[in-house]
Amino acid sequence: MAVVSTTVQAAGTVLWRHAAHGAGVEIALVHRPRYDDWSLPKGKLKRGEDHAAAAVRETLEETGVACVLGTPLPASYYWTAGRPKEVRYWAAQAPSAATAPPFSPNDEVDRIAWLPPDAARRRLTHDRDRALIAALLNAFQG
Numbered sequence: 001m002a003v004v005s006t007t008v009q010a011a012g013t014v015l016w017r018h019a020a021h022g023a024g025v026e027i028a029l030v031h032r033p034r035y036d037d038w039s040l041p042k043g044k045l046k047r048g049e050d051h052a053a054a055a056v057r058e059t060l061e062e063t064g065v066a067c068v069l070g071t072p073l074p075a076s077y078y079w080t081a082g083r084p085k086e087v088r089y090w091a092a093q094a095p096s097a098a099t100a101p102p103f104s105p106n107d108e109v110d111r112i113a114w115l116p117p118d119a120a121r122r123r124l125t126h127d128r129d130r131a132l133i134a135a136l137l138n139a140f141q142g
Contacts, residue, residue, distance in 0.1 A: 012042025013092035014066055014136045017114070017141050025140075027120040027133060028094065031111040037125035038113070041134060052089040059092060062109045063100050067092035071139040076128045078120050091136050092101040094118035096120040 015028040029038045045051065045057035052069055057066050070091040077086055094100060103112045113121060117137060121130045 008080065008082055008083055009045045010042055010087040011045060011051040011058065011084060012040050012087055012089050013059045013069070014040055014089060014132050015056050015059055015065060015092045015094050016072060016136060017094040017096060017100070020114070021112075024116060026097075026114040026134060027117055027136070028063055028065070029113045029115060029120055030109040031113070031125055032108060033110045034108070035108060035125075036124045039125060040089070042089070042092050042109075052090065055088070055092070059142050061106070063094075063112055064103055065094045067094050073080070073118055073132055073135045073139070076132070078128060089135075091139050 003008040016025045017028075019026050028041065030041050032036050041059040042061040043054065043061070049057070056067060056069060059065060070093060071093055073089040075086055075088045077084065079085065087091075097114070105111070113123065117133050121133050124130055
C-alpha cells in the first residue's frame with residue numbers, strides 16, 4: 001500500500017538582481033495582503049509539477065519576473081493550517097531593473113520591493129526567511 005504524504009509541498013526563490021545603482025544585489029520581497037506579510041516568492045506545487053518548475057512558475061505569477069534558477073538553497077519546514085509544510089528554495093536571477101517588466105498587482109501580491117540584503121532581512125515578516133538571504137549571499141561567495 002502506498003503511503004501518501006500529508007506534508008504540503010511548495011517551492012520558491014530568493015529572487016535577486018544586480019543593484020540598479022552601485023555594486024551589490026537587490027532582493028525581491030512580495031507583500032501578500034491576505035496575510036499582511038512580506039515574504040519571498042513561493043507557492044504550492046500543482047499536481048504532477050516538480051519543485052523547480054513550481055519555483056519558476058510561482059515567482060513569475062507573484063512578481064511578473066521570468067527568472068533563471070541557480071543554486072538550491074536550504075528548504076524551510078513549518079506548520080500551517082495544522083499541517084506540516086516543506087518549501088524548497090533556489091537562488092534565482094532576475095533581469096536587470098532596466099529590462100524587467102513593471103510589476104502589476106495580482107490576487108496574491110499587491111506590492112513588490114527590491115531591497116539590498118540588509119534591508120530585505122529587516123523587512124521580512126518571518127524569521128525563517130531571513131536565513132535564506134544569508135544562504136544566498138554565501139552561495140555567491142562559494
